[in-house]
Amino acid sequence: MWGIVLQRGEGSPSLARQIFQQISGSILEGTLPPDEALPSTRELAKALAVSRHTVSEAYDMLITEGYVTSRQGAATRVTEHLCLDRSRSSRPEPLVTETFHPLSSGVAADFKTGQPDLRPFPKYVWSRLHSDAFSQLTPDLLGYSGPDGFSPLREEIADWLFRSRGLRVDPKNIFITAGATQSLSLLADLLYRDEREFVLEDPCHTAVPTLLRNRGYAYRPAPVDEHGLMVEETGFDWDSVDISAVYVTPSHQFPLGGILPANRRTALIRHARDNSFYIIEDDYDSEFRYQGAPVTPLYALDPERVIYVGTFSKTVFPGLRLGFSILPEALQKGWKHLRLYADVQCPVAEQAALAEFLRTRKMDRHISRMRKLYGQRRQVLLEEVDKIFGQAVVQTWGDASGLHLALQFAEGNFDRKFVREAKDSGIRISTIDKYSLTAGKHTDKLLLGYGHLEPEEIRKGVALLYDYWRRQSGIAGGKSKRDDQSFDIEKQPPN
Amino acid sequence: MWGIVLQRGEGSPSLARQIFQQISGSILEGTLPPDEALPSTRELAKALAVSRHTVSEAYDMLITEGYVTSRQGAATRVTEHLCLDRSRSSRPEPLVTETFHPLSSGVAADFKTGQPDLRPFPKYVWSRLHSDAFSQLTPDLLGYSGPDGFSPLREEIADWLFRSRGLRVDPKNIFITAGATQSLSLLADLLYRDEREFVLEDPCHTAVPTLLRNRGYAYRPAPVDEHGLMVEETGFDWDSVDISAVYVTPSHQFPLGGILPANRRTALIRHARDNSFYIIEDDYDSEFRYQGAPVTPLYALDPERVIYVGTFSKTVFPGLRLGFSILPEALQKGWKHLRLYADVQCPVAEQAALAEFLRTRKMDRHISRMRKLYGQRRQVLLEEVDKIFGQAVVQTWGDASGLHLALQFAEGNFDRKFVREAKDSGIRISTIDKYSLTAGKHTDKLLLGYGHLEPEEIRKGVALLYDYWRRQSGIAGGKSKRDDQSFDIEKQPPN
Numbered sequence: 001m002w003g004i005v006l007q008r009g010e011g012s013p014s015l016a017r018q019i020f021q022q023i024s025g026s027i028l029e030g031t032l033p034p035d036e037a038l039p040s041t042r043e044l045a046k047a048l049a050v051s052r053h054t055v056s057e058a059y060d061m062l063i064t065e066g067y068v069t070s071r072q073g074a075a076t077r078v079t080e081h082l083c084l085d086r087s088r089s090s091r092p093e094p095l096v097t098e099t100f101h102p103l104s105s106g107v108a109a110d111f112k113t114g115q116p117d118l119r120p121f122p123k124y125v126w127s128r129l130h131s132d133a134f135s136q137l138t139p140d141l142l143g144y145s146g147p148d149g150f151s152p153l154r155e156e157i158a159d160w161l162f163r164s165r166g167l168r169v170d171p172k173n174i175f176i177t178a179g180a181t182q183s184l185s186l187l188a189d190l191l192y193r194d195e196r197e198f199v200l201e202d203p204c205h206t207a208v209p210t211l212l213r214n215r216g217y218a219y220r221p222a223p224v225d226e227h228g229l230m231v232e233e234t235g236f237d238w239d240s241v242d243i244s245a246v247y248v249t250p251s252h253q254f255p256l257g258g259i260l261p262a263n264r265r266t267a268l269i270r271h272a273r274d275n276s277f278y279i280i281e282d283d284y285d286s287e288f289r290y291q292g293a294p295v296t297p298l299y300a301l302d303p304e305r306v307i308y309v310g311t312f313s314k315t316v317f318p319g320l321r322l323g324f325s326i327l328p329e330a331l332q333k334g335w336k337h338l339r340l341y342a343d344v345q346c347p348v349a350e351q352a353a354l355a356e357f358l359r360t361r362k363m364d365r366h367i368s369r370m371r372k373l374y375g376q377r378r379q380v381l382l383e384e385v386d387k388i389f390g391q392a393v394v395q396t397w398g399d400a401s402g403l404h405l406a407l408q409f410a411e412g413n414f415d416r417k418f419v420r421e422a423k424d425s426g427i428r429i430s431t432i433d434k435y436s437l438t439a440g441k442h443t444d445k446l447l448l449g450y451g452h453l454e455p456e457e458i459r460k461g462v463a464l465l466y467d468y469w470r471r472q473s474g475i476a477g478g479k480s481k482r483d484d485q486s487f488d489i490e491k492q493p494p495n
Numbered sequence: 496m497w498g499i500v501l502q503r504g505e506g507s508p509s510l511a512r513q514i515f516q517q518i519s520g521s522i523l524e525g526t527l528p529p530d531e532a533l534p535s536t537r538e539l540a541k542a543l544a545v546s547r548h549t550v551s552e553a554y555d556m557l558i559t560e561g562y563v564t565s566r567q568g569a570a571t572r573v574t575e576h577l578c579l580d581r582s583r584s585s586r587p588e589p590l591v592t593e594t595f596h597p598l599s600s601g602v603a604a605d606f607k608t609g610q611p612d613l614r615p616f617p618k619y620v621w622s623r624l625h626s627d628a629f630s631q632l633t634p635d636l637l638g639y640s641g642p643d644g645f646s647p648l649r650e651e652i653a654d655w656l657f658r659s660r661g662l663r664v665d666p667k668n669i670f671i672t673a674g675a676t677q678s679l680s681l682l683a684d685l686l687y688r689d690e691r692e693f694v695l696e697d698p699c700h701t702a703v704p705t706l707l708r709n710r711g712y713a714y715r716p717a718p719v720d721e722h723g724l725m726v727e728e729t730g731f732d733w734d735s736v737d738i739s740a741v742y743v744t745p746s747h748q749f750p751l752g753g754i755l756p757a758n759r760r761t762a763l764i765r766h767a768r769d770n771s772f773y774i775i776e777d778d779y780d781s782e783f784r785y786q787g788a789p790v791t792p793l794y795a796l797d798p799e800r801v802i803y804v805g806t807f808s809k810t811v812f813p814g815l816r817l818g819f820s821i822l823p824e825a826l827q828k829g830w831k832h833l834r835l836y837a838d839v840q841c842p843v844a845e846q847a848a849l850a851e852f853l854r855t856r857k858m859d860r861h862i863s864r865m866r867k868l869y870g871q872r873r874q875v876l877l878e879e880v881d882k883i884f885g886q887a888v889v890q891t892w893g894d895a896s897g898l899h900l901a902l903q904f905a906e907g908n909f910d911r912k913f914v915r916e917a918k919d920s921g922i923r924i925s926t927i928d929k930y931s932l933t934a935g936k937h938t939d940k941l942l943l944g945y946g947h948l949e950p951e952e953i954r955k956g957v958a959l960l961y962d963y964w965r966r967q968s969g970i971a972g973g974k975s976k977r978d979d980q981s982f983d984i985e986k987q988p989p990n
């Protein structure tokens with residue numbers, strides 16, 4: 001009757017819903033016109049070989065949702081004004097599971113940055129801790145536990161900051177976030193003031209200028225040298241610019257790698273105090289320092305002016321989506337309000353598992369193990385670059401830390417074309433120019449991520465990069481043209 | 496020497512860091528003036544009874560961070576211009592773990608809304624599924640897996656929407672979010688257009704107007720009756736207002752409880768098509784319908800114009816922070832861009848666990864069990880209200896679904912004062928007026944959440960509410976004053 005066809009089988013909607021859908025569909029299409037009477041439930045049940053109860057249920061749905069009107073003693077009739085040209089929905093196709101930035105199979109030398117090696121992560125240990133932590137959560141904690149974060153995690157982070165960096169932080173100033181990205185996104189909204197600008201390191205990670213642009217917030221670049229932000233040579237006067245906040249990476253400048261020295265730190269703090277702005281300190285990878293201890297956060301100098309942003313993406317895994325901000329009391333109320341209406345809070349189970357990972361010191365052990373591994377890889381990369389390119393052609397920038405390395409070439413014009421054609425040659429690499437707010441100032445530098453690469457992959461990668469670079473530079477022989485393309489080492493030591 | 500005091504013991508920073516901190520602290524304070532020479536490592540090591548290696552390490556930190564300058568053959572000296580008045584950080588106090596909206600111990604009748612009962616949640620089953628799912632994640636998937644969501648979860652949601660609501664959705668149009676709140680927050684940014692307004696149901700959940708206000712986006716109220724949004728009696732002309740998007744809760748209007756009938760649905764779709772705006776459909780609790788099947792989403796009528804927002808906060812648990820939006824293709828690129836710079840993606844392990852919860856049909860079983868439980872509680876509440884207040888005094892609004900119930904009183908002026916003083920009497924309750932965009936239109940209605948309450952708590956709560964209401968209304972006797980404060984049932988049936 002009416003072309004109704006029913007599917008039976010697991011995963012199908014109930015028969016009543018199928019009848020409802022096909023009748024309401026005909027009403028929307030106009031095939032069943034307004035005021036048309038529906039057959040009795042007995043009649044339709046017989047025609048479709050289903051129980052009368054099933055048809056009654058379908059009719060109830062039609063009445064509830066207003067497709068038909070039923071009056072006692074009269075036939076059930078189609079409501080008026082329901083005709084609607086329905087867009088057809090296409091048949092679903094199965095999705096292919098893919099990672100977002102895959103280590104593509106076509107890439108022979110993958111120097112992508114910000115990629116920790118996830119293979120040695122102690123999945124079993126994590127899973128067990130997660131399970132233990134979850135089982136101990138009371139029903140209340142499965143509900144909303146607050147935009148500031150799970151208290152035991154905030155306390156464990158405070159302890160960890162103290163034992164790893166000597167930082168004394170009150171747990172109530174630690175706010176858990178879905179990674180540094182969310183910290184930066186919320187801080188942009190929290191610190192933005194009309195007619196004021198954010199000051200960004202130039203170059204810096206693309207995420208920050210992009211999220212500010214998304215919101216229409218103005219920003220101003222401040223140049224970076226081998227020691228990080230050039231605080232006293234910004235090209236502008238700190239006292240005559242209206243600033244919402246300054247974004248810095250003082251422990252390991254991204255992407256150039258410098259450590260901001262104490263005199264620039266104190267100068268920056270003085271400017272912040274004099275001109276009432278906040279400093280956002282993004283400490284994205286300082287756990288992985290290979291010579292000496294982690295650098296002291298700028299935060300230690302003035303917890304009222306500096307907002308410290310930390311992440312567990314590099315130390316645990318990016319898919320965990322946990323990080324934190326340390327906020328002065330003056331900003332906490334506004335932060336909680338913004339967070340509440342952004343996504344309320346982070347998942348409680350993940351927070352509880354991370355608290356256990358910290359409490360049991362599994363975190364410290366994992367970091368120590370990875371630091372050794374990444375340090376060895378960095379060493380291999382440095383040796384290979386030195387051996388293949390030579391110090392006269394390529395010099396390295398930055399502190400011995402993190403998962404990436406900036407290389408400066410004696411001559412080089414590394415632009416989008418260079419990157420695109422490198423990709424065609426099976427090499428994934430970034431230029432520093434990509435991260436520049438003022439284009440053209442760092443076109444002689446490349447950025448190599450190495451944390452995720454085995455020594456053999458690094459060696460092969462550097463060799464491929466050298467071949468590609470030679471072809472691009474038009475160098476015929478097996479040796480680089482030292483005369484044209486080499487540093488005067490005496491005159492220009494970059495770090 | 497220099498008043499350096501070292502702490503030894505588990506959880507303390509390394510001795511080298513403690514020496515570094517105390518020397519750098521003295522430099523910042525000015526106790527160690529610029530150009531002052533540090534003692535030799537041998538000397539300081541002896542004075543502090545530590546190894547020379549420890550002091551060397553501390554000196555290396557001071558040099559790296561630029562507190563002192565070392566020149567070959569000369570003493571290590573304090574850098575200039577480092578003096579900084581340091582704010583004192585207070586000693587951390589232990590945090591008290593507390594839930595965000597606790598079911599406070601001082602509350603005898605807790606009718607808070609939006610609170611699922613989390614006690615019957617199958618924690619053990621969930622934990623096992625989580626563990627299984629996590630163990631199967633490849634290392635790649637612990638990295639960034641994309642702002643659209645974990646593919647197996649998107650496919651399981653599509654299957655579930657089909658079997659529970661007969662909705663055919665292509666998994667690639669399903670975007671996983673940190674709950675409905677994040678969906679609404681991203682949609683506000685995505686759909687906002689200069690000089691245009693959002694249209695909101697009045698009354699509606701406070702989250703939506705608040706998040707729009709946070710961003711400075713304009714909105715316009717449209718009135719709601721017992722059938723939901725009054726599409727053709729909004730008080731404005733759809734064709735002459737510039738609209739960014741319309742926000743609706745058609746399956747179960749929040750807070751009044753109506754089901755939007757088919758003629759209003761098709762009319763709304765026609766307005767959206769004629770005036771090129773999107774409709775945001777928030778389906779926050781339609782899984783819990785106690786008489787008949789879940790209402791068909793508005794989305795089914797036009798997947799190109801309607802954005803469906805779903806959440807697992809009520810069906811699984813709020814602390815999971817997972818939900819989803821179904822987006823037309825035209826909006827997907829912009830959505831992914833916004834999400835990427837908001838918080839990148841949801842945690843992968845939670846997504847994988849939820850996919851398993853759906854795939855194994857544990858979700859369906861949990862919902863079915865909770866529907867029965869909540870249905871019984873609703874029944875108890877209805878019976879108690881009827882018994883204690885009587886239909887002449889109180890009438891109920893809305894469809895038999897969800898976790899809350901709106902009550903209309905024949906006479907009543909339920910304002911903030913009523914709520915505040917109720918709290919002092921141990922009763923937590925909301926007014927509908929709290930959710931009104933246009934104050935004063937629903938002051939005769941109260942909103943009672945019941946999902947989290949045991950039948951005995953409901954009975955006790957209604958009795959307490961009755962006593963309090965009588966005192967507030969100045970009714971002396973044990974019976975309500977039917978003459979003054981009762982409905983003319985013939986004239987005014989609210990639903």
